[in-house]
Amino acid sequence: MTLASKWVTMGDVAREAKVSKITVSRVLRSPEKVRPETCERVQAAIRALGYVPDEAAGALASGESRMVAAIVPTLEGSTFASTVDGLGQYLREHGHQLLLGSAGYSSASEAELVSTLFGHRPDGIVLSNSEHSPDAVALVKGTGIPVVEIWELPADPVDMAVGFSNLEAGQAMMRFLFDIGRRRIAYIGGGPTANLRSRLRFDGYAKAYRALGLGEPPIVPYDRTIPSASERGALAMRWILKNRPDTDAVFCSSDAVALGALEEARRRGKCVPKEIAITGLGDFEFAGDYGLGLTTVKVPGRRIGETAARMLLERKLDGEGGPKVIDVGFEIVRRGTA
Amino acid sequence: MTLASKWVTMGDVAREAKVSKITVSRVLRSPEKVRPETCERVQAAIRALGYVPDEAAGALASGESRMVAAIVPTLEGSTFASTVDGLGQYLREHGHQLLLGSAGYSSASEAELVSTLFGHRPDGIVLSNSEHSPDAVALVKGTGIPVVEIWELPADPVDMAVGFSNLEAGQAMMRFLFDIGRRRIAYIGGGPTANLRSRLRFDGYAKAYRALGLGEPPIVPYDRTIPSASERGALAMRWILKNRPDTDAVFCSSDAVALGALEEARRRGKCVPKEIAITGLGDFEFAGDYGLGLTTVKVPGRRIGETAARMLLERKLDGEGGPKVIDVGFEIVRRGTA
DNA sequence: TTGAAAGCGATACCAA
DNA sequence: TTGGTATCGCTTTCAA
Numbered sequence: 001m002t003l004a005s006k007w008v009t010m011g012d013v014a015r016e017a018k019v020s021k022i023t024v025s026r027v028l029r030s031p032e033k034v035r036p037e038t039c040e041r042v043q044a045a046i047r048a049l050g051y052v053p054d055e056a057a058g059a060l061a062s063g064e065s066r067m068v069a070a071i072v073p074t075l076e077g078s079t080f081a082s083t084v085d086g087l088g089q090y091l092r093e094h095g096h097q098l099l100l101g102s103a104g105y106s107s108a109s110e111a112e113l114v115s116t117l118f119g120h121r122p123d124g125i126v127l128s129n130s131e132h133s134p135d136a137v138a139l140v141k142g143t144g145i146p147v148v149e150i151w152e153l154p155a156d157p158v159d160m161a162v163g164f165s166n167l168e169a170g171q172a173m174m175r176f177l178f179d180i181g182r183r184r185i186a187y188i189g190g191g192p193t194a195n196l197r198s199r200l201r202f203d204g205y206a207k208a209y210r211a212l213g214l215g216e217p218p219i220v221p222y223d224r225t226i227p228s229a230s231e232r233g234a235l236a237m238r239w240i241l242k243n244r245p246d247t248d249a250v251f252c253s254s255d256a257v258a259l260g261a262l263e264e265a266r267r268r269g270k271c272v273p274k275e276i277a278i279t280g281l282g283d284f285e286f287a288g289d290y291g292l293g294l295t296t297v298k299v300p301g302r303r304i305g306e307t308a309a310r311m312l313l314e315r316k317l318d319g320e321g322g323p324k325v326i327d328v329g330f331e332i333v334r335r336g337t338a
Numbered sequence: 339m340t341l342a343s344k345w346v347t348m349g350d351v352a353r354e355a356k357v358s359k360i361t362v363s364r365v366l367r368s369p370e371k372v373r374p375e376t377c378e379r380v381q382a383a384i385r386a387l388g389y390v391p392d393e394a395a396g397a398l399a400s401g402e403s404r405m406v407a408a409i410v411p412t413l414e415g416s417t418f419a420s421t422v423d424g425l426g427q428y429l430r431e432h433g434h435q436l437l438l439g440s441a442g443y444s445s446a447s448e449a450e451l452v453s454t455l456f457g458h459r460p461d462g463i464v465l466s467n468s469e470h471s472p473d474a475v476a477l478v479k480g481t482g483i484p485v486v487e488i489w490e491l492p493a494d495p496v497d498m499a500v501g502f503s504n505l506e507a508g509q510a511m512m513r514f515l516f517d518i519g520r521r522r523i524a525y526i527g528g529g530p531t532a533n534l535r536s537r538l539r540f541d542g543y544a545k546a547y548r549a550l551g552l553g554e555p556p557i558v559p560y561d562r563t564i565p566s567a568s569e570r571g572a573l574a575m576r577w578i579l580k581n582r583p584d585t586d587a588v589f590c591s592s593d594a595v596a597l598g599a600l601e602e603a604r605r606r607g608k609c610v611p612k613e614i615a616i617t618g619l620g621d622f623e624f625a626g627d628y629g630l631g632l633t634t635v636k637v638p639g640r641r642i643g644e645t646a647a648r649m650l651l652e653r654k655l656d657g658e659g660g661p662k663v664i665d666v667g668f669e670i671v672r673r674g675t676a
Numbered sequence: 677t678t679g680a681a682a683g684c685g686a687t688a689c690c691a692a
Numbered sequence: 693t694t695g696g697t698a699t700c701g702c703t704t705t706c707a708a
Contacts, residue, residue: 006482007459009685020695025687035693050477055457056403057685059394060700067437067458075419077623085413088440092451097458099405100438102426113430119393120435121345142388144344234628259624263631285415286597286624290572293601347701358679363703373677395701398684 008051017045028053055097059121068312069099069117070126071110073195077229077256078284079301080128083150086305087126094313096123103129111136118143124312130154130196146315148308151299152197153325160315162307162326166197169297169330170204173251173279176332178212182249182277185209188236188261189253190222198253201281205251218244233260241268248276249338255280255287255296262292262337277338293336300328346389355383366391393435397459406650407437407455408464409448411533415567415594416622417639418466421488424643425464432651434461441467449474456481462650468492468534484653486646489637490535491663498653500645500664504535507635507668508542511589511617514670516550520587520615523547526574526599527591528560536591539619543589556582571598579606586614587676593618593625593634600630600675615676631674638666 014021019042026034027042034042045051059065068091072080088098099120101113111133117125118139124146132140137158140147147159152166170187177185187205190198209217221239226232233252237260240247252258258280262272270276273295280287283298307326352359357380364372365380372380383389397403406429410418426436437458439451449471455463456477463483468490470478475496478485485497490504508525515523525543528536547555559577564570571590575598578585590596596618600610608614611633618625621636645664 006480007685011685021685022687022696023694026694029687033693038693050480052453052456054398054459054685056394056397056459057700058687060392060398060702061685061687063687063700065394075413075423076416078414078416078419081413081416081419084438085440088438092439092454097454098438100422100426100436101430102423115390116430117435118390121392121394139388142344228623228626228628230624230629231626256624259630260628263629285566286568286594288566288569290566290598291568291601292597345701349701359702360680360704361678364678367703371677376677392701395684396703398686399701399703401684401703 007054008049010051010053013042013045013049013051016049017042063121064316065121065123066095067097067099067120067122068124068126068309069101069120069122070128071101071103071113071117072128073104074102077254079254079256079282080151082301083128083305083308086302087309088305090306090309091313094309096309096313111139114139118145123316124148126150126308126312127158132158146312148311150304150308152200153327157325160311160324160326162304162311162328164299164328164330165204166200167204167207169281169299170201170206170251171208172204172330172332173281173297174205174208175212176334177249177251177277177279177338178208178214180277180338182338183214184244184247185214185249185251186218186220186240186244186247187251187253188220188222188233188240189257190224194222194224194253201253218247220244228260229254229256230260230263233257233262234264235260237261237264238268241265241270250276250278252278252280255282255284255292255294258294258296258337259286259292262294273336273338279338283333287335289335295335295338296333298331298333303328345392346387348389348391351380351383351387351389354387355380401459403459403461404433405435405437405458405460406462406464406647407439407458407460408466409439409441409451409455410466411442412440415592417592417594417620418489420639421466421643421646424640425647426643428644428647429651432647434647434651449477452477456483461654462486464488464646464650465496470496484650486649488642488646490538491665495663498649498662498664500642500649500666502637502666502668503542504538505542505545507619507637508539508544508589509546510542510668510670511619511635512543512546513550514672515587515589515615515617515676516546516552518615518676520676521552522582522585523552523587523589524556524558524578524582524585525589525591526558526560526571526578527595528562532560532562532591539591556585558582566598567592567594568598568601571595571600572602573598575599575602576606579603579608588614588616590616590618593620593622593630593632596632596634596675597624597630600632611674611676617676621671625673627673633673633676634671636669636671641666 103110114136130152149161151163206217279295281297287294441448487499489501544555617633619635625632
């Protein structure tokens, strides 16, 4: 109450413009229903008073919060940064706001976050983790809020999804390395305990590995408790150089991991790609020709965010419109490291 | 209204627990005022019904939105990612949510964003740009919402601030390069047209350059319209190698820029740091010993976010408590590139 | 310790 | 084209 007095309300604007509150509301939401002159008078009053509508009140009355909630594991490591940027920008351009929660990689705290965010009755929710606790799924389904899962195409989506097949991406990169003549190919990036996306990439790699008649893929120790991705990559590369010195290619689960692996290989005097090829996934900003020149799986991160936002808002309008699952695909970009 | 029916309300819980709405409210906000048995009965009802309080209604009634709005230029490029992560985490742990807006580097759209965000009546606002349009400042001051400016210590803060002196950081790195024996030192990273932080780093560099009796610092062309920081760094390095071949050290405005410069130097056969030293700013994840091994100005990005959140929430409680400006400092970390 | 009633600031519905 | 009134779900204030 103490603060409220500082804010101009719709009633103040109405008085100033000598109309009723509802007319002010119409000027804001459906100006075509108001006579132009009235409209202008109201707008003048709005400007004069510096009126900013109270979204909470609007949400309560209309049942629409004009907010979309997004849950990402973390913003660090640049995997989701561009996706969140794209998401936020699209939403804003379409009159919505982004409520952001970072969850860490545990699905327990995702459930908690979902519940907290639901307090704001978002018009949609974006989930970056494809594994959800039963609680979270039940909660989401019970409310009927549109959901988009991103960065993977779940076999059994909660609702909608936009992303690509991490499994196929893993396979594709494995085949690429095979096709350029590599045979002793290792994968760096979290084994069975990693997050689903990373696991799927490994599964794809392993599947192709076997399909190509190379036998069983090697398992490279990978310490997920180390916070820095590049450090994890470097340590894994060190292990490879020591224990599998004849390895001629390394596929890393992300460009950040690949950076660490690449630098470690260089420090150890290895010639990349001649002696050992190194590839990543993501096509982060630093991977380009002017940066690392990294051969990688390019993923349209920003587009995933924009598309997720669009799907949510379209669903809100159309009711059920739009395809449920959108595959944005991926592309192997060959640069200097493989 | 259509959606509303799907949600359990406080009234539903009250009926289930055979108490009044207000008692349910008290169980949620001040349980100590409710008899333990009643409390448990209500909590059981809450669980049974899966009740999630409507924040919009609460905000409307109490005047507190329990949201903090943050405006950052962009999440890409890893400069602000850890700050936003820290901000969001701290807020969530203290019962608040993060409303995120990315603004791009123009201050016109910052004003617009501020106004939109204000619709949600945030309990606090975090501004990452230290230059604001008069409109934005007036709006912010008029509402009395606590503000924290981050990543720089403004001479004339709007309200509170947490960051470090970009000018001193620039000076410190220039002196460091001088102290290790370099004399032909260039700066890469946006001239007078860049954002304030970047400009201040340059100013610090230039100031120290002159103070050390080196004359006028060279101006390296830098194309800010190129979206990729590492590409900008690489192109600037290329220019230096061609036009100022005797340069023996380069200070880059961020680690992302430094990465591009470093890779370009390597591609051109330069030995780093023997022939040319390269340094950055930020101490991004990939800059560490297991990554680039970059000598850089380490800045506590995550801590800036956490501190900003803390200042805002403390102000909310204490009224005016806490210092207005917090200098988190910086530190030059010497690694392999200088 | 608990409850009844009165808002908070907007929108929806129905009239004029 | 415009306005009155009820209402959204919660908290505040005041009583019991």
